[in-house]
Amino acid sequence: MKYEVDIIKELNSNEIVVKVQGLNVTFGKAHIIHDVSFEVRKGEIIGLFGISGAGKTTIIRVLTCQIKSKNWTGDVLVTHLNPAKEKNHQKILSRIGYVPQLELLNLYYELSPLVNVETFASNYGMKKEKAKEVAEELFSILDIPEDTWKNALKKLSGGEKKRVSMAIGLIHNPEVLFLDEPTTGVDANKRYDILNYLKILNRKLGTTMFIITHDLEAALICDKTAILREGELLAFDSPHNLIQTLPSNGLLVRLTIQDLTQEKIDIIKAFEYCERISRVGNINIEVFLYDFGKNINPFIDYLFEKGIKIISMSRDSANFRRYFQIRIQEEEEKEREQEIKIGETKEEEEHLKNTENEKSEKSGGI
Numbered sequence: 001m002k003y004e005v006d007i008i009k010e011l012n013s014n015e016i017v018v019k020v021q022g023l024n025v026t027f028g029k030a031h032i033i034h035d036v037s038f039e040v041r042k043g044e045i046i047g048l049f050g051i052s053g054a055g056k057t058t059i060i061r062v063l064t065c066q067i068k069s070k071n072w073t074g075d076v077l078v079t080h081l082n083p084a085k086e087k088n089h090q091k092i093l094s095r096i097g098y099v100p101q102l103e104l105l106n107l108y109y110e111l112s113p114l115v116n117v118e119t120f121a122s123n124y125g126m127k128k129e130k131a132k133e134v135a136e137e138l139f140s141i142l143d144i145p146e147d148t149w150k151n152a153l154k155k156l157s158g159g160e161k162k163r164v165s166m167a168i169g170l171i172h173n174p175e176v177l178f179l180d181e182p183t184t185g186v187d188a189n190k191r192y193d194i195l196n197y198l199k200i201l202n203r204k205l206g207t208t209m210f211i212i213t214h215d216l217e218a219a220l221i222c223d224k225t226a227i228l229r230e231g232e233l234l235a236f237d238s239p240h241n242l243i244q245t246l247p248s249n250g251l252l253v254r255l256t257i258q259d260l261t262q263e264k265i266d267i268i269k270a271f272e273y274c275e276r277i278s279r280v281g282n283i284n285i286e287v288f289l290y291d292f293g294k295n296i297n298p299f300i301d302y303l304f305e306k307g308i309k310i311i312s313m314s315r316d317s318a319n320f321r322r323y324f325q326i327r328i329q330e331e332e333e334k335e336r337e338q339e340i341k342i343g344e345t346k347e348e349e350e351h352l353k354n355t356e357n358e359k360s361e362k363s364g365g366i
């Protein structure tokens with residue numbers, strides 16, 4: 001059970017530790033998750049992104065045996081076991097760790113960090129001595145100051161409490177650790193610290209990790225990112241591969257434009273090889289061009305011709321944040337187009353019906 005912290009375990013082996021195939025979740029009439037499929041390999045860090053209500057927690061609840069099998073269908077394996085079967089639950093729970101969004105849910109504030117961890121370890125049948133040894137190793141990796149280990153937890157800072165909560169999730173050396181919003185409610189600097197610690201733990205212990213988050217910066221430590229929207233999985237791949245699917249492999253030109261208006265944006269959009277524009281500030285835009293290398297100079301000439309004044313210009317690659325925004329925007333655009341089409345079809349049907357009614361009225365009148 002002891003953590004071999006000096007040995008970097010073989011990461012990203014081919015072993016599939018979580019498999020989800022055709023997952024559908026329904027609560028009564030509400031269809032929450034629609035046909036979601038993905039596979040996770042040993043040692044990977046997976047980021048589960050999506051706006052509120054997308055279904056992130058619901059998927060994790062299926063994987064962590066918290067949703068009754070009558071509410072879901074699909075082939076799901078967690079550490080080679082099917083959570084649809086209740087008899088597998090105990091075994092699955094002994095092989096996974098869970099760090100809830102609110103530390104309150106798994107921490108006793110009056111007890112010290114060490115006693116907190118020991119208490120949880122006893123649930124897994126770990127002896128106190130062993131639990132203490134592992135807890136001390138985890139606290140050291142997580143930089144929880146040694147002079148706080150025996151103080152009441154309520155005296156620790158917010159970030160330190162989060163790290164104790166992570167130590168609890170890891171105490172039984174789980175194969176997979178699920179973290180629900182590990183960086184929410186933590187200030188910007190500490191967010192980076194927490195992500196950094198997760199990466200260190202992943203590298204040192206080889207733990208596969210699922211991170212549910214709204215924090216798009218978290219993609220920096222993820223091997224794969226999943227984007228959910230309204231219960232559908234829009235994307236599942238490495239951030240790099242996803243960015244590569246953007247026009248010109250994600251290469252973009254960032255422009256600061258004098259007195260930027262919607263009218264100017266429309267003129268820029270009208271450039272023949274302009275694939276997409278994102279407004280990223282008051283006077284800043286990012287433009288994706290078809291065949292960037294070939295079309296960047298004609299594009300600049302075009303702006304000049306149209307009298308659009310450029311204050312500054314730089315070339316860059318899209319980051320995951322931009323990919324995420326574009327992917328969500330695309331879905332919204334598709335939905336709007338479909339709604340318009342449905343509206344038009346309804347109008348046409350209505351028109352047809354009226355014309356037929358008029359015809360039959362006329363023929364009836366003859």
Ligand SMILES: Nc1ncnc2c1ncn2[C@@H]1O[C@H](COP(=O)(O)OP(=O)(O)OP(=O)(O)O)[C@@H](O)[C@H]1O
Nearest residue numbers: 027030032050051052053054055056057058059214
């Ligand atoms: N037990 C339930 N019964 C009915 N609807 C539910 C149930 N659990 C979740 N939902 C609904 O499923 C949808 C997805 O919820 P979920 O908690 O998975 O979203 P999320 O992506 O985790 O959102 P957030 O970022 O706000 O945590 C929501 O519309 C929610 O209201």
Ligand SMILES: [Mg+2]
Nearest residue numbers: 056057058212
């Ligand atoms: Mg949630």
